[in-house]
Amino acid sequence: ATVPQLLEPAQRSKPGDLAIVLLARDNYEPLILEQSTGAVDGYAEGATLNTRFGSFPHSTLLDIPWGSQVRASAVDTGSRGRKRRRDDSGDDASTPALEDTEGTATPTSAPAKKAVTASSGFIHILRPSPELWTYSLPHRTQVVYTPDYSYILNRIRARPGTRIIEAGAGSGSFTHASVRAVYNGAPKSDDDRKGKVFSFEFNESRFRKMEEEVESHCLKDFVSIKHRDVYNEGFLVDGKSPMASAVFLDLPAPWKAIRHLSRRRPQDMEQDPNDDSEWVSPLDPRKTAMICTFSPCIEQVIQTVSDLRKLGWVEVDMVEVSNKRLVSQRDRIGSYLPKEKGANPNPADVTEALSKLREVNQKTKEFTRIKANRGEEGQNDQMDVDGSNPEREPNANNKLDESSTEKVWMQGRLIHRAESELKSHTSYLVFATLPPEWSEEDEAAAFAKWPCGN
Ligand code: SAM
Structure with missing residues (x-):
């Protein structure tokens, strides 16, 4: 008997296989891979998977190790003209995220013009499992x-x-x-x-x-x-x-x-009276x-x-x-920046935390540039988490904190929480x-x- 792919899958994808396309976190779509009919005029690519992340001719998904990341085709081989895509219409609700088309797009004299979503995104192609x-x-x-x-x-x-x-x-x-x-x-x-x-x-x-x-x-x-x-x-x-x-x-x-x-x-x-079977x-x-x-x-x-x-x-x-799925992560950045340096211990949202991160990065760059100009290689290059150098700034908090040598994103409190949206009936x-x-x-x-x- 043929060994079903779902039970004993091979290492690489091949025509006829069921593949699971990972579009984004927790966003999977099944796809049967088809043999490419070959490029026509270097453009049409046969069966093509069209997603909002770009077009993926099946030929780019075949004979590759399962788990591979695949970049969108450089040329949009999709169904433009037949079905509008999200990218074109800007109308998310009206168009499905994913279409599997026969790739019947007609070659034109200027295919480059069609490269609307050229390499705009990627997908992962996963080996099927139950x-x-x-x-x-x-x-x-x-x-x-x-x-x-x-x-x-x-x-x-x-x-x-x-x-x-x-x-x-x-x-x-x-x-x-x-x-x-x-x-x-x-x-x-x-x-x-x-x-x-x-x-x-x-x-x-x-x-x-x-x-x-x-x-x-x-x-x-x-x-x-x-x-x-x-x-x-x-x-x-x-x-x-x-x-x-x-x-x-x-x-x-x-x-x-x-x-x-x-x-x-x-x-x-x-028991049916006419039925005397056991x-x-x-x-x-x-x-x-x-x-x-x-x-x-x-x-x-x-x-x-x-x-x-x-x-x-x-x-x-x-x-x-x-x-329950437990997610462990670092606490938000703002909550551990030193208070005396103006950080809000409870940043309202991600935007605030990000802007603080940007500020820190900017200061780091500046500090490195000044140090390079002064030829101070080999000297103490400890920086506090907000980018100041406690050794050289008399007004700064002069106490060296062990944790201040760590990368900014490493410094939050390690916390965990239960993810509520685990799919279970x-x-x-x-x-x-x-x-x-x-x-x-x-x-x-x-x-x-x-x-x-x-
Ligand atoms: N366990 C399935 C799964 O994991 O995909 C889902 C089962 S679904 C909740 C219940 C199914 O039972 C429905 O498809 C329904 O048509 C079927 N069903 C209901 N009464 C039935 C009956 N008397 N005989 C056979 N199937 C029945």
């Missing part, structure tokens, strides 16, 4: 973010070889993360090769989109996606059990789906099954917990992931365990292994 996909994927629903799914996958014991049931697929964020968890690049046993994600989605357009993504990300061998109402139709695939041992339900009413996840036909599930469980009878449900309301949790217990699930507990996570089937034969076999057996 985490970056989560950041950049086209949102069709609320998605599960990395802080939640990393914890969930750990708790439901997803590892190479695990078969996971997931519903609903939604935007595929969890699907991509879980497929990597169950994929084994170096299988040692048949069990290791069995890892697969069985995903179900009720909404038809989301299902079709997921099918396309699974296909274009070469995940078909590792993800089965079905168009299904799991409340009514359960989790069998073509009438057969997926033999799963891990389940993740991100559904509005998970309790309606849980009844399909028992070892035996639930008592309240009526109940088929989607779970592997030989393995302990782990489940996680993801619900925003406590009422949903209560109903889910109650139904899990009734159906024999044990070790039921609930967790809320409350992730706060929900309650309910976990539970269903023990494996245990028959008379299992008991006899186990007993026979005891030293005092027989």
Whole structure:
């Protein structure tokens, strides 16, 4: 089977690859790289990515190490004339930040004139990973973010070889993360090769989109996606059990789906009188099954917990992931400039701090120039943070502060704060365990292994 790029990506970009374009901090866009059709008259460049930072023909993004910074094309190969760009229109709201065009711009006799955004900006081209996909994927629903799914996958014991049931697929964020968890690049046993994600989605357009993504990300061998109402139709695939041992339900009413996840036909599930076939469980009878449900309301949790217990699930507990990103940084510059030198200990804003920095830099330059003119090399060149030299200025604070030898930006107090905007879809996570089937034969076999057996 082809090894999907998302699971084992190569070191350099190539045509057909999914790339994640980093436009600015926390601003990612996915892009499928296309083979360049070659320059025409040294100008048209085939498929081109147009951003507000400039134009990037795909040819400049190919065969380069992942993580590379790429400068905008010297010539605007973009879609001017067909779609207005931010730079041209000055109208941010009307034009998307990024367009991927076919690069059909017509060569003109004076291409240089088109170099409106010549090398005006740059992007970084990143190797795709499930985490970056989560950041950049086209949102069709609320998605599960990395802080939640990393914890969930750990708790439901997803590892190479695990078969996971997931519903609903939604935007595929969890699907991509879980497929990597169950994929084994170096299988040692048949069990290791069995890892697969069985995903179900009720909404038809989301299902079709997921099918396309699974296909274009070469995940078909590792993800089965079905168009299904799991409340009514359960989790069998073509009438057969997926033999799963891990389940993740991100559904509005998970309790309606849980009844399909028992070892035996639930008592309240009526059997069609014309159907005498045996109940088929989607779970592997030989393995302990782990489940996680993801619900925003406590009422949903209560109903889910109650139904899990009734159906024999044990070790039921609930967790809320409350992730914080801590940012550590230096305190603002104005707050540590000596008061007696006129600094405002609490600068109102960045502009004030910047103007103080500029003043300091100016003084530093002046001091260096005077020193050079006097030929004072080798003499004490300590400067206070505001650029004065305490050794030579009798009126200045003559006490040499240890910290004054440091660069200005090194001198603020080191502080930290929690970043509030960490993307996470706060929900309650309910976990539970269903023990494996245990028959008379299992008991006899186990007993026979005891030293005092027989
Ligand atoms: N976990 C997904 C992700 O990370 O991208 C997001 C899931 S989204 C919040 C919930 C999805 O469940 C929706 O796409 C919805 O169409 C689907 N859904 C709702 N009821 C369903 C049902 N009875 N059977 C299957 N899918 C269902």
